Amino acid sequence: MASEFELIRRFFDRPVQGGARTLLGVGDDAALLRVDPGMALVVSTDMLLVDRHFSRDAPPRALGHKALAVNLSDLAAMGATPRWATLSIALPAADEAWLTEFAEGLFALARRFEVDLVGGDTTRGPLAISVTVLGEVPEAYALLRGGARPGDDIWVSGMVGAAGAALAASQNRARLEPQTASIARGRLEMPEPRVALGERLRGLASAAIDVSDGFAADLGHVLERSEVGAVVHYESLPRLRTGDAELDARCALAGGDDYELVFTAGQEARGALEALACELALPLTRIGAIQARPVRLVLLDAGGLEMAAPAGYDHFADAS
Ligand SMILES: [Mg+2]
Incomplete structure (x- = not known):
């Protein structure tokens, strides 16, 4: 050598x-x-x-x-x-x-x-x-996890779930159409860090985290640090669509490795954030709101009924 x-x-x-x-x-x-x-x-x-x-x-x-x-x-x-x-x-x-x-x-x-x-x-x-x-x-x-306040909007950049779907496909746990598979693999292998977005969120966002463990787990970290709860409308969560709704939900909520930003911001920032999305050519989607305690993520389905939040990826779950 x-x-x-x-x-x-x-x-x-x-x-x-x-x-x-x-x-x-x-x-x-x-x-x-x-x-x-x-x-x-x-x-x-x-x-x-x-x-x-x-x-x-x-x-x-x-x-x-x-x-x-x-x-x-x-x-x-x-x-x-x-x-x-x-x-x-x-x-x-x-x-x-x-x-x-x-x-x-x-x-x-x-x-x-x-x-x-x-x-x-x-x-x-x-x-x-x-x-x-x-x-x-x-x-x-600096954008910290602990700054979310009741009444703040919850936003996510890009889409979630693609990396999780690619991983599932590579382990033969999911079957994807070739075009979807190629998008998903690109997101898993070559994730795009949202650096420009992070810089521009200074003074706009109240809290932020990147999605590495999975949307639900990472938003959960913000809730814990901020000591607040949240309601998220699953239907508005931008996610990879594979044709298998159950797989999509699992990947979007618990897939991880997406490296999108989840952040909270006061309602007065909506206009500025919509303009920022256009400027950066990066979708920013409002998906829910921060609530007062208890520290809990409530996920609502299209009919307004509560969904079970899947556990995030735990690095030690399968360690022997
Ligand atoms: Mg992180």
């Missing part, structure tokens, strides 16, 4: 884009970064393990994209502007073709958001990828 130094230099040492912000990137003992005055540093990290979070034969380009995308999504949910990332990767062997594709997927996304890769680590071992992202947000404008 090529030396660690050699691997980093060949695949992950790229010219910095952040200009004056990145004083020093890869190549010294540590990176040196400049945060703008008045800005809070926002940090998020995520780990992807082979056979657990992705399959052994997953396309490396998509993997490079996704490893960064899921972290950028967390920054988006905080209203932060991404600036830097570090990458730690364990590899069973230095497969050059694999590394080339992986790095291309990662850097294509990093370039789009002007994120500099400023450090990391490589080691030999079962394939595992950990990315840490760092971003900035004006201190008073």
